[in-house]
Amino acid sequence: MRTVQGVAKFVSPNELEIAGSDGKTQLLRFEQCIIAAGSQAVKLPNFPWDDARVMDSTDALQLADVPKSLLVVGGGIIGLEMATVYRALGAEVTVVEFMDQLMPGADKDMVKPLADRLKKQGVIVHLKTKAAKVEASKKGITVSFESATEGAKPELESGTWDRVLVAVGRSPNGGKLDAGKAGVQVTDRGFIPVDRQMRTNVPHIFAIGDLVGQPMLAHKATHEGKLAAEVAAGEKKEWVARVIPSVAYTDPEIAWVGVTETEAKAKGLKIGVGKFPWVASARAVGIGRGEGFTKLIFDEHTHRIIGAGITGVHAGDLISELALAIEMGAEAGDIGATIHPHPTLARRWRWRPRCTKARSPISTSRRRNKRAAVADSKAPASPGLSLCAAAPLRPPHGGVAGFGRDGVPRGVQGAAGAMRAGAPMGAAGSGRNPPWLAAATVIWR
Numbered sequence: 329m330r331t332v333q334g335v336a337k338f339v340s341p342n343e344l345e346i347a348g349s350d351g352k353t354q355l356l357r358f359e360q361c362i363i364a365a366g367s368q369a370v371k372l373p374n375f376p377w378d379d380a381r382v383m384d385s386t387d388a389l390q391l392a393d394v395p396k397s398l399l400v401v402g403g404g405i406i407g408l409e410m411a412t413v414y415r416a417l418g419a420e421v422t423v424v425e426f427m428d429q430l431m432p433g434a435d436k437d438m439v440k441p442l443a444d445r446l447k448k449q450g451v452i453v454h455l456k457t458k459a460a461k462v463e464a465s466k467k468g469i470t471v472s473f474e475s476a477t478e479g480a481k482p483e484l485e486s487g488t489w490d491r492v493l494v495a496v497g498r499s500p501n502g503g504k505l506d507a508g509k510a511g512v513q514v515t516d517r518g519f520i521p522v523d524r525q526m527r528t529n530v531p532h533i534f535a536i537g538d539l540v541g542q543p544m545l546a547h548k549a550t551h552e553g554k555l556a557a558e559v560a561a562g563e564k565k566e567w568v569a570r571v572i573p574s575v576a577y578t579d580p581e582i583a584w585v586g587v588t589e590t591e592a593k594a595k596g597l598k599i600g601v602g603k604f605p606w607v608a609s610a611r612a613v614g615i616g617r618g619e620g621f622t623k624l625i626f627d628e629h630t631h632r633i634i635g636a637g638i639t640g641v642h643a644g645d646l647i648s649e650l651a652l653a654i655e656m657g658a659e660a661g662d663i664g665a666t667i668h669p670h671p672t673l674a675r676r677w678r679w680r681p682r683c684t685k686a687r688s689p690i691s692t693s694r695r696r697n698k699r700a701a702v703a704d705s706k707a708p709a710s711p712g713l714s715l716c717a718a719a720p721l722r723p724p725h726g727g728v729a730g731f732g733r734d735g736v737p738r739g740v741q742g743a744a745g746a747m748r749a750g751a752p753m754g755a756a757g758s759g760r761n762p763p764w765l766a767a768a769t770v771i772w773r
């Protein structure tokens with residue numbers, strides 16, 4: 329493999345011109361190409377970007393010192409992750425958000441435990457607030473605000489901060505590559521449309537990652553990158569994943585996958601919702617973090633899980649089991665019927681959850697148990713353990729489930745769920761993986 333460093337632009341369907349940092353350019357010919365040029369932070373036009381005290385998320389990650397006061401413009405995932413970190417480091421943090429809730433992509437109830445904790449920690453939040461005028465002076469960066477509701481008075485009129493972080497979204501880099509010279513279509517917003525094999529409209533040019541569309545997430549980009557490489561190598565593959573989980577690494581973490589409750593209602597889907605508050609989880613209470621909860625959204629008629637959300641510590645680790653449940657077409661009751669070890673954060677459907685509308689997952693599971701009794705009679709009694717006992721497959725590094733460095737046991741839940749749903753070994757990974765690797769994908773997170 330050869331690496332060429334520089335800024336690339338297309339000059340024809342089979343050629344790129346690469347400008348190096350030394351000012352020299354070189355021409356690179358290719359038979360196939362995967363475009364993975366990503367995205368960049370949206371820079372609000374009225375901000376003095378030449379002042380180092382005004383930062384985007386890349387600057388905020390490289391900061392050499394901690395400001396006394398920080399304004400975060402944008403209460404989305406990145407803004408709130410940064411707010412959490414900077415508050416923990418001792419900065420006085422204020423967050424302003426244009427919408428009427430923090431983290432607008434997530435359900436409001438999922439975000440509330442985080443909003444409550446931020447408030448307790450002294451982070452000031454103003455919703456429905458828009459940064460309007462910005463001035464840099466020796467004293468700091470002074471920002472004045474407008475209300476997002478026309479004619480209304482803003483919650484906060486103005487203020488001065490040592491530093492300002494603008495985290496209002498990211499825009500794709502598709503429009504910066506002269507892709508038109510290769511005949512590749514780019515939308516007005518800079519996205520490059522692709523098919524289920526990650527091919528652009530020019531069959532030998534693929535595109536992946538942030539510049540092909542939302543969600544702009546690393547695990548989506550890597551999944552797409554692997555698929556594009558396999559297709560370019562001649563394999564007959566296409567995108568088959570139903571869902572892509574999202575995680576906010578705030579404290580508590582917020583993770584969701586599939587349809588959100590808000591989205592389901594907006595689409596008029598007939599759903600049931602099961603909620604399990606972590607205050608009833610021995611593990612969560614034991615570590616003093618009972619503020620979280622788990623939510624399942626399932627089809628009212630079929631009881632299949634179509635979405636899930638978790639707010640709480642390690643939500644980002646726990647969401648994988650629910651992503652797998654959706655991929656395998658599991659019913660809400662399957663989670664309750666899967667034995668989870670006690671005491672773990674994953675053991676949340678042991679008790680009857682509060683359900684709206686549809687039958688509860690637990691009663692579903694009882695009915696299902698009756699139906700499944702005959703079919704399951706040949707199945708091993710303990711799914712978690714039986715995976716290791718039944719499988720002649722052993723990951724090369726040994727072991728089946730373990731404790732993380734933080735003492736939280738993890739690893740076997742997804743495997744137990746997969747066994748219950750009758751997943752083939754490759755289901756959680758690629759069907760082309762060697763068998764031990766598929767097992768490892770199921771077992772290890």
Ligand SMILES: Cc1cc2nc3c(=O)[nH]c(=O)nc-3n(C[C@H](O)[C@H](O)[C@H](O)COP(=O)(O)OP(=O)(O)OC[C@H]3O[C@@H](n4cnc5c(N)ncnc54)[C@H](O)[C@@H]3O)c2cc1C
Pocket residue numbers: 334335336337364365366367385386406501504505536537538539544545546547548549577
């Ligand atoms: C602050 C922050 C936190 C994040 N946290 C998470 C997280 O916790 N989990 C998660 O899943 N995602 C996270 N993301 C999103 C994640 O980083 C992106 O979704 C992911 O990196 C996208 O991968 P990509 O390959 O499309 O683009 P990138 O990783 O951005 O890579 C694109 C690369 O192409 C280079 N490039 C651009 N144009 C050219 C050109 N013309 N010629 C040559 N090179 C070029 C760029 O310099 C860059 O190195 C975060 C993003 C930010 C900004």
